[in-house]
Amino acid sequence: MKKKGKSLSIFIVIIAAILFFAFAGFKGFVLGGWEFKSFDKVITRGLDLQGGVSVLMEIQKDNVTPEELESTKEHLSLRVNKLGVAETVVATEGTNRVRVDVPGKSDSKEIVEDLSKSGNLVFKGPDGQEILSGSDVKKATAQANTEKGGYEIGLEFNDEGQKKFADATAKYIGQKISIYLDDEMIQEATVQTQINDGKAAITGNQTLEQCKATAGLINSGALPVPVKEVSVTNVGAELGATAFPNAMKSGAIGISLVFLLLLILYRYEGLIACITLTLYTILSLLTFIEVGVTLTLPGIAAFLLTIGMAVDAHILVYERTKEELKRGHSIKSAVKKGAEHALSSIIDSNMTTMLCALILYFIGSGSVKGFAITLMVGIIISLFTALIVNKLLVSLAVECGLLNKYSHFGVVKKEAEKHV
Incomplete structure (x- = not known):
C-alpha cells in the first residue's frame, strides 16, 4: 500500500506540473508584478509569419x-x-x-x-x-x-x-x-x-x-x-498576420484529432500519451525559444511532422503492449515487454528521419535549413518523451492501480483469453 501511495503521489505531481506549464506556456500569467509570457509573445517568427x-x-x-x-x-x-x-x-x-x-x-x-x-x-x-x-x-x-x-x-x-x-x-x-x-x-x-x-x-x-x-x-x-x-x-504584413493564426489553428485541429484517436484506440493509456505529447509540445517550443530558432511556415510543418513521429513511437509501444496482453501476460509484464520490443523500431525510424534532416541542413539553405533544424530538435525531444517520460508515467499508473484492467489498454479480455 505504501508503494502504491508513493507511485500515485509521483504520478499526480508529474501530471500537475505538465498541465501547469502547458497553461503558463499557452496562456501566460502575471504573478506579483512578474509576467510569464506565453509562447506566441516570445517565439521568433520568420518573414512569412509577420511580414x-x-x-x-x-x-x-x-x-x-x-x-x-x-x-x-x-x-x-x-x-x-x-x-x-x-x-x-x-x-x-x-x-x-x-x-x-x-x-x-x-x-x-x-x-x-x-x-x-x-x-x-x-x-x-x-x-x-x-x-x-x-x-x-x-x-x-x-x-x-x-x-x-x-x-x-x-x-x-x-x-x-x-x-x-x-x-x-x-x-x-x-x-x-x-x-x-x-x-x-x-x-x-x-x-x-x-x-x-x-x-x-x-x-x-x-x-x-x-x-x-x-x-x-x-x-x-x-x-x-x-x-x-x-x-x-x-x-506583406497582412499576409504574415493571417498566416500565423491560420497555421496555429490548423496545428491545433490536427493535434486534437490525434489526441482523440489515441483516446479511442488506447483508452486510459491513450490519455497518458496525450499528456506526454503535451509535454513534448512544451519542451519543443521552449527549446525553439532558448536556441533562437526562427519559426517559419516550413518550421511549423516540421514541428507538426515531429508530433507525428512522437505519436508513432507511442503507437508502436502501445500496440506491442496490446499484443503481450492478448498473449495472456500480466499487465505489468505486458507494459515492460511492450516497451522493450518496440524500442528498436522506434530508434530505427527516428534515426532515419534524423539522417534526412541532417542532409537537408547541410545541403539546403534558407527555409530548408529552418525546416531541418526544427525537425532535428523535435526528433530528439520526441525520443525523450516517448521512451522515458511516457514509460515512467505508464509504469507509475500500473503500480498505483490506475491501469489495472485490460479495457484500460483498449483490449477486450475475451481476446486475451483466446490466446492463453
Whole structure:
C-alpha cells in the first residue's frame, strides 16, 4: 500500500506540473508584478509569419574564400542591425551569397541601398581624432592568449599603418583607442605601451566566437568586397498576420484529432500519451525559444511532422503492449515487454528521419535549413518523451492501480483469453 501511495503521489505531481506549464506556456500569467509570457509573445517568427523584406546579396568577386564570406556576413549583420529591427536573420548561402531577412520592414529600396554600401573602418583616439583607416590594417585574427589564457584579437598593420599606430600608442598610453565601422563602435582597448612592430592584441573577457566576429568585421573593413542584390522579396504584413493564426489553428485541429484517436484506440493509456505529447509540445517550443530558432511556415510543418513521429513511437509501444496482453501476460509484464520490443523500431525510424534532416541542413539553405533544424530538435525531444517520460508515467499508473484492467489498454479480455 505504501508503494502504491508513493507511485500515485509521483504520478499526480508529474501530471500537475505538465498541465501547469502547458497553461503558463499557452496562456501566460502575471504573478506579483512578474509576467510569464506565453509562447506566441516570445517565439521568433520568420518573414512569412509577420511580414518584412528578404534580400539575397551576392559578392561580386571570383573565388570567394570562406573567410571573405564570413566577414561579409558579419559586416552586413552589423549594418542591418543599425536599422533597430529585432529578430533580423543574416545567413550565408552557397559559397558567395548572404541572405538578410528583415522582419517588420516594407521599404526594400532603403535596405538594399544600406546593405550595398562599402564599409568604412576607422581607428579613433579618445579625443575622437582618426588614427588609422581600414586600408592600414593588414589582417585581424582570433587567437589564444598564451600568457593569460582565453582569447584575443590579433592585429597586424602594413608599413604605413605600423608608423601611424606607433605614434598613436605613444600618444595615448593609458587611454582607449576605439574601432568604428560605419560610425558604429565595434571594439575598444586601453593602450598599455607603445607598439612599434606593427602587431597588437586586443585582450579582454571575450569568447572565441566573439573574437572571430570582431576580427571578421575588421577584415571586412580593411578589405571591403563589393556586394550586389540578386533578389528582393517583400512579404506583406497582412499576409504574415493571417498566416500565423491560420497555421496555429490548423496545428491545433490536427493535434486534437490525434489526441482523440489515441483516446479511442488506447483508452486510459491513450490519455497518458496525450499528456506526454503535451509535454513534448512544451519542451519543443521552449527549446525553439532558448536556441533562437526562427519559426517559419516550413518550421511549423516540421514541428507538426515531429508530433507525428512522437505519436508513432507511442503507437508502436502501445500496440506491442496490446499484443503481450492478448498473449495472456500480466499487465505489468505486458507494459515492460511492450516497451522493450518496440524500442528498436522506434530508434530505427527516428534515426532515419534524423539522417534526412541532417542532409537537408547541410545541403539546403534558407527555409530548408529552418525546416531541418526544427525537425532535428523535435526528433530528439520526441525520443525523450516517448521512451522515458511516457514509460515512467505508464509504469507509475500500473503500480498505483490506475491501469489495472485490460479495457484500460483498449483490449477486450475475451481476446486475451483466446490466446492463453
